[in-house]
Amino acid sequence: MEKCFSKLSIFFVICFFMGNIAVFGQTQEGEVLTATAKIYKTNSEKSAVVITLSRGDVVNILESKGDWYKVSFGKVSGWIKKNIIFVRKTESETKPEYETETHTQTQTQTPSYYYSSERLGIGIRGGLSIASLHGADAENLLGPLSLRFGYGVGLYYILKINNDLNFQPELIYMQKGACKGDSTYQFDYIELPLLLRIKIPPLGSINAHAHLGPSFAYNIKKQLITKDKQYYYTDMNKLDIGILLGLGLSFDLSIIQVDMDIRYNYGLLKIQNSDNPFDIKCHNLFLTIGLIY
Structure with a gap:
């Protein structure tokens, strides 16, 4: 036994x-x-x-x-x-624990949106700045203005928040201002955009995203360049704050990720520093390419 x-x-x-x-x-x-x-x-x-x-x-x-x-x-x-x-x-x-001929349980998993992976980390960025001066007093005081074509260049960093959202701070040298005939109003800034990078459903293997956030800027150049003279402004605000909106596409090329963005920075503060400043503000469109290794 x-x-x-x-x-x-x-x-x-x-x-x-x-x-x-x-x-x-x-x-x-x-x-x-x-x-x-x-x-x-x-x-x-x-x-x-x-x-x-x-x-x-x-x-x-x-x-x-x-x-x-x-x-x-x-x-x-x-x-x-x-x-x-x-x-x-x-x-x-x-398979359900109990199953009869008349009652069958099924379980499915239905995905909503799926995104191909984006690289995280630090990258370099540069592109074309198309700048203008806006406000009620812009053309009244300065006369008819045209766009100033300049450039922006700097660094950016992508930090993951979740699968649908990243945080993207940047440090950019940006040329702003406007033109009037042969003269150029040169208002250049060091900018610190603090952006949310919001993922959009992908286009095949291409990632799409939107940008939204504030941009803080410090003025480093404030002058008017004419044919034969150069004038410096002493009554300009050192600081500017803007709201930045944009759209972009990302391409993963194995060695690097390429980001192509278009964004608009709407300046909120008047550029003049006085008790009763004129209503003149800096705006610009930035067409940019970024690279992350």
């Missing part, structure tokens, strides 16, 4: 471990949701790209770590961002 009980006990222990091995040996599958998806050598977008997949390709999920899955695709293995993978339910997860 004791020998029989011992044999049964060993049999049940073996069955238990075999069952657990079978359960833990199951591998989840994931389906690529975006037009293209890169598998990286490590869980970093700065590492080498092992292979590029297409929408609908199915990978085996081997491991989960932060925002990344370690996956295999054929004989290739590597790391892929979680937000571009739809995890398929295994049979044991989707």
Whole structure:
């Protein structure tokens, strides 16, 4: 009797471990949701790209770590961002505990919007500044004005808040002002935009985003350049505050990410510093390209 009980006990222990091995040996599958998806050598977008997949390709999920899955695709293995993978339910997860011929439970996962991954970190930015002076007193005092074409250049940083939203502070040298005939009003600033980078549903493999936030500026040049003379202004505000709105596209070219943006900075403060300043404000349109490695 004791020998029989011992044999049964060993049999049940073996069955238990075999069952657990079978359960833990199951591998989840994931389906690529975006037009293209890169598998990286490590869980970093700065590492080498092992292979590029297409929408609908199915990978085996081997491991989960932060925002990344370690996956295999054929004989290739590597790391892929979680937000571009739809995890398929295994049979044991989707099958109900009790099922009859007349009542069947089903469980589906319906994704809403999916975004291809954007690079985070520091980048360089430069582009064309199309500036103007606005306000009730702008043309009354200065006469007919035209646009000043200049440039802006500086640094920016992308910091993740969540899958749909990033924070993007910048430090930019920006040329502003206006032109009048052969003369140029040169009002140049060091600007600090503090922007929310809001993701828009992607266009295939292209990421789209919107910008919104305040911009704080410090004046470093305030002069009027004519054909033969140069005049300096002493009664200008050092500080300016604006509201910045914009749209942009991002392209991941493996080595770098290219950001192409168009944005408008609406100046809120009058440029003159006096007890009763004239209503003249700086506005500008910025067409810019940024690079993140």
